[in-house]
Amino acid sequence: MADISKPANDQANTLRNINMVKSDTVEANTEEPTNVYSITSGKGGVGKTAVVANLAYTLASMEKRVLILDADLGLANIDVVFGLSPTYNLNHFFTGEQSLADVMIEGPKGIKIIPAGSGVQNFTRLDGRQKMRLLDGLDSMHNHFDYVLIDTEAGISENVTYFNTAAQDILVVTTPEPTAITDAYALMKLLSTQYHEKKFNLVVNQIQNEDDALDVYRKLTMVANRYLDISIDFLGSIPEDKQMIDAIRKQKVICELFPTSRITQSFQQLASRICLEPSQNMPKGNLQFFWKKLLNMRG
Numbered sequence: 077m078a079d080i081s082k083p084a085n086d087q088a089n090t091l092r093n094i095n096m097v098k099s100d101t102v103e104a105n106t107e108e109p110t111n112v113y114s115i116t117s118g119k120g121g122v123g124k125t126a127v128v129a130n131l132a133y134t135l136a137s138m139e140k141r142v143l144i145l146d147a148d149l150g151l152a153n154i155d156v157v158f159g160l161s162p163t164y165n166l167n168h169f170f171t172g173e174q175s176l177a178d179v180m181i182e183g184p185k186g187i188k189i190i191p192a193g194s195g196v197q198n199f200t201r202l203d204g205r206q207k208m209r210l211l212d213g214l215d216s217m218h219n220h221f222d223y224v225l226i227d228t229e230a231g232i233s234e235n236v237t238y239f240n241t242a243a244q245d246i247l248v249v250t251t252p253e254p255t256a257i258t259d260a261y262a263l264m265k266l267l268s269t270q271y272h273e274k275k276f277n278l279v280v281n282q283i284q285n286e287d288d289a290l291d292v293y294r295k296l297t298m299v300a301n302r303y304l305d306i307s308i309d310f311l312g313s314i315p316e317d318k319q320m321i322d323a324i325r326k327q328k329v330i331c332e333l334f335p336t337s338r339i340t341q342s343f344q345q346l347a348s349r350i351c352l353e354p355s356q357n358m359p360k361g362n363l364q365f366f367w368k369k370l371l372n373m374r375g
Contacts, residue, residue, distance in 0.1 A: 109355045112224040112365045113277075114147075114243035117250060118259030120230035123281045124249045126320060126330075128227040129157045133329045134340075134347040136185035140222040143180075143188045145214075147239045148229040150200040152192035158183045159327030160191075167193035169213065170206055176213035184332060188221070201234055211242070214365055223350075224365065232266050240267055242364050245353070247277040247311065252288045261296055268306045277309045279346065282316040289313030312346040315339055 115131075117124045125148075132142045146154040146166070155162050162181045168174040176190065183189050202210070214224075228239045240246050246267070250260040260278075267273040278296065280289035293310045300306050317339040323330040331340045 108222065110221050110224055110366045111245065111350075111353075111355055112226065112243045113245045113247050113350070114226040114228055114240045115247050115249060116228040116236060116240055116263065117230050117248065117256075118232065118261070118263035119250070119256045122230075122249050122251045122256050123314070123320075124230065125154055125157060125227055126324070127249050127279060127281060127314065128225050129154065129329045130331045130340075130343045131347060131350075132183075132187050132223075132225055133185055133331045134343045135223055135350070136187050137331075138347060138351065140351070141186070141188075141220065143190065143221045143224045144183075145190045145224060145226045146192040147226050147235065149192045149202070149235060150194070151229065152194045154189060154227050155181070155191040156327065157324070157329065158187075158189070160189070162189075162191045165191045165193045170202075170209070176210075177217055180217075184329070202238065207238060207242075211365060226365075232263055236263075237267065237271060241271050241273065244364070245277060246273060246275070247279060249279050249281055250292060251282045252280065252284075252292055257292055257295060261299060264296075264300065264306060264308075265304060268304050274305065275307050275309070277311045279311050280313045283313045284316060286313060311349050312342065314342045314346070 115124055115128045128144060132144050136142045144154055146152045148154075149166060152165065160181055160183060162179075164174045164179045166179060169176050169179050180188050180190050224243075226239050226243055228236050230236075248260050248264060250256045264273075264276050267276075278293060280292045283289045289310075289312075293308070297308050300308055315338055317330065317337065319334055319337060320330050320339070323333050326333065330337070331343050334340055
């Protein structure tokens with residue numbers, strides 16, 4: 077006698093398999109993207125690395141999973157800011173001695189850090205193979221991050237332009253000093269005219285009052301509107317604070333040492349604005365961090 081329950085069982089199994097596929101698809105499509113910000117500046121000495129470290133600390137305090145990539149491949153110091161002594165760095169990754177996961181270390185609040193080497197000139201200009209290896213290395217890591225902050229070197233070197241174009245969002249740090257403003261504009265001009273970047277975010281550091289920051293923003297937008305086809309979003313300002321020097325000496329971020337200070341409140345406001353920014357879920361091109369993940373998320 078034929079087993080009449082078999083077709084029913086087959087149908088049930090088929091339906092279960094279809095539901096499992098649908099469930100997996102929904103889960104993959106609802107996964108939050110990784111927001112990648114390059115933190116950059118046209119001029120050194122504007123406090124860019126301090127902005128990266130304190131912004132990362134504040135985002136981590138808001139329960140965000142944060143990764144810092146130190147992209148100053150010749151004069152790295154993000155690990156020094158946190159008082160860390162890494163055994164390995166990106167130099168060991170590029171030479172093939174260590175994987176990216178083995179290079180990564182943990183800082184305060186669970187912040188993950190990929191440190192770069194210091195005083196070594198070999199990788200101050202990455203070739204195409206090294207760039208793709210870094211892209212693939214980040215894509216293959218099983219860690220999921222809400223925010224990746226890339227601390228670029230100052231200036232307009234080839235590495236600077238690469239990391240800025242590989243990030244989803246560009247955050248330019250400047251100060252009210254005329255030379256810093258001029259160099260910030262020069263960086264945005266280069267990225268716009270040569271690399272077709274059209275959107276920039278601005279943070280004005282070391283201000284005396286909010287009018288200083290708004291004045292910098294007005295100057296940059298006025299010149300950009302006249303000569304460049306770009307948009308500049310003002311994300312906030314950070315006041316000048318003598319306690320920052322004390323924090324650097326103690327190798328602690330100022331938001332950790334002085335949690336109720338005015339400068340800590342400024343970083344909290346900056347982090348909140350960044351969290352409210354809409355995610356860029358369209359890859360700009362193949363040479364972009366986590367572009368494979370963005371493509372997968374879009375189905």
